Amino acid sequence: MHVLVITAQYPPTLGGAELQAQRLARALDARGVRVTVLTRPCSGTPLMDAERGVRIVRGLSALSLGPAWGLTYMLSAHRWVRRLAAEWDLIHNHQVSLHSWISLRAARALGRPCLLRFACSGPGGDLAVLRQQRFGRWQVSALRAATRLVALTPGAAEEIQSFGLPSDRIRIIPNGVDVESFTVQPWPAPAAREPLRLLFVGRLHAQKGMDVLLEALRRTQRPADFSLRVVGAGPELERLRTQAAQAGLASVVQFWGQQNDLLAHYAWCEVVVLPSRFEGMPNAVLEAMSCARPTLGTAIDGTADLLADGAAGWLAEKDNAAALAVHLERLLNDRQRLPSYGHAGRLLAERRYSIEHVASTYIREYEAMLADRAPRPS
Numbered sequence: 001m002h003v004l005v006i007t008a009q010y011p012p013t014l015g016g017a018e019l020q021a022q023r024l025a026r027a028l029d030a031r032g033v034r035v036t037v038l039t040r041p042c043s044g045t046p047l048m049d050a051e052r053g054v055r056i057v058r059g060l061s062a063l064s065l066g067p068a069w070g071l072t073y074m075l076s077a078h079r080w081v082r083r084l085a086a087e088w089d090l091i092h093n094h095q096v097s098l099h100s101w102i103s104l105r106a107a108r109a110l111g112r113p114c115l116l117r118f119a120c121s122g123p124g125g126d127l128a129v130l131r132q133q134r135f136g137r138w139q140v141s142a143l144r145a146a147t148r149l150v151a152l153t154p155g156a157a158e159e160i161q162s163f164g165l166p167s168d169r170i171r172i173i174p175n176g177v178d179v180e181s182f183t184v185q186p187w188p189a190p191a192a193r194e195p196l197r198l199l200f201v202g203r204l205h206a207q208k209g210m211d212v213l214l215e216a217l218r219r220t221q222r223p224a225d226f227s228l229r230v231v232g233a234g235p236e237l238e239r240l241r242t243q244a245a246q247a248g249l250a251s252v253v254q255f256w257g258q259q260n261d262l263l264a265h266y267a268w269c270e271v272v273v274l275p276s277r278f279e280g281m282p283n284a285v286l287e288a289m290s291c292a293r294p295t296l297g298t299a300i301d302g303t304a305d306l307l308a309d310g311a312a313g314w315l316a317e318k319d320n321a322a323a324l325a326v327h328l329e330r331l332l333n334d335r336q337r338l339p340s341y342g343h344a345g346r347l348l349a350e351r352r353y354s355i356e357h358v359a360s361t362y363i364r365e366y367e368a369m370l371a372d373r374a375p376r377p378s
Contacts, residue, residue: 001366002034004081004088006099010039010056014258015203016283017119020175021094027176027359029053033366036087038080057084060099070133074102081106088112090147090369092362095119096126101139104146113147113369117173120280121156121301124207127163140164147369152281155301171365174305175281176358179350182290185267187339195227195252196332199269199293201262201284202276204234209275209298209318211236211243216275216324218247225332226252228273231265233258266291270338271331277318279303285313286353289345294338296327306353312345 007021025035029052040060041047049056059080062073077099081091090113091103100116107114118126131140140163143149149170151157161167188197202208210230217223230240230253237255244253259265266272272288272295279302286306288295295313297303307313314331316324331338 001032001090001363001370002036002088003028003090003092003366004084005035005037005092005094006060006077006081006103007037007039007094008060008097008099010037010042010058012045013042016175016280017095019283020119023176023178023355024094024359024362025054026052027355028362031359031363033363036084038077038084070098074098077102078106085110090366091115092366093117096130096143098130098133098139100130101142104142107147108145111373113366113373114145115148115150115365115369116143116146117150118152118156118160118280120278121151121153121159122278124278125156125159125280127159131163147372148365150365153301153305155305156280173358173361173365174353175283175286176355177283177286177290177349177353179290179354179356182263182266182287182349184290184292184346185263187292187342188268188270190270195225196328196335197268197270198226198228198328199231199265199272199288200228200274201231201265201272201287202274202282204230204232204236204240206236207277207279208234209277210240212319212321212324213273213275214240214243214247214249214253215321216328217249217252219321219325220328223249223252226328228253229265229269230255231257231259231262262287263291266293269293270335271296272313273328274298274303275316275318275324276300276303281305286349288313289349289353292339292342292346294341294345296324296331306348312341312348 009018011018011022028035036055038057041058047058061076062069091107093100093116096116096118104114150173152174157170157172272293274284274297281302285295289312297307298318299315300318307315316327
């Protein structure tokens with residue numbers, strides 16, 4: 001079986017969807033599935049590359065000419081999907097975007113299956129963004145031709161149905177985490193009366209709600225009782241630095257920028273905080289669970305699915321700094337119980353969200369898709 005995975009970006013470009021694509025490609029390859037990743041160029045990388053047996057083709061391109069960008073991007077996708085047609089048995093769109101309709105057309109013309117995975121839901125989700133593009137409403141309707149529609153959560157599946165896409169082709173397959181790489185980290189041993197160690201990991205974008213977390217820290221009775229590491233980069237960095245300084249949090253908040261060794265930061269912290277406004281299914285929560293660290297997140301689709309039973313963390317109302325501050329105070333007062341939440345999260349990660357389990361689920365869907373295409377015996 002040879003799968004063509006199409007994703008707009010792929011590591012070394014870093015982001016949640018990109019890391020999920022890489023983890024899944026590696027896990028599929030480890031299980032004997034041949035994988036070719038078709039993606040956009042990345043500075044310093046060749047057009048054709050290979051990583052752990054995964055072939056990477058960085059051929060998707062576009063001209064920066066206003067509306068022509070989308071058209072040239074789709075033409076590039078069409079050219080490469082057809083150019084690689086002799087190799088692949090089915091297409092896996094890892095994130096629904098402008099290339100998805102092109103891949104559907106090519107797969108249908110060749111009589112092969114095509115899977116669409118929706119990486120994010122809500123106001124910044126795949127369907128909402130695609131619908132805003134030129135001819136976007138028509139493209140969303142054309143997605144009905146997909147052999148499979150993969151949602152990360154039940155809420156995302158409901159959204160897919162609300163856009164008029166066929167419910168009988170929807171499957172719910174969550175994101176995965178490499179539990180062999182993100183291993184259980186020993187619990188830190190802070191000195192007496194040392195501030196509670198909080199960690200944020202993610203892109204510094206309005207989506208992630210870091211501004212709400214800073215305001216929540218300002219509202220706590222004693223902000224100096226907390227120490228927050230912010231790991232990540234993005235367009236909001238300078239604004240957030242200014243906000244922290246104006247709130248008197250300069251000694252509380254440390255901005256570490258983009259980091260390659262996330263394990264060291266998960267090992268340092270006692271609680272991961274992710275105050276997002278919307279998500280797909282966040283890597284930071286999955287990684288925290290795998291490292292045996294609890295998470296304080298917001299009650300949004302994706303995060304709520306991971307933390308719903310309260311075993312691995314807690315949920316606060318999104319965009320509510322006052323409520324988040326109350327949760328932070330509770331964590332400070334219940335500090336001795338935090339390791340038990342981390343341990344419960346690790347068990348959940350192993351049982352439900354390991355990338356090996358996720359890859360096996362995809363392989364079963366691939367096999368079913370190919371079997372449905374095969375001619376019936378007479």
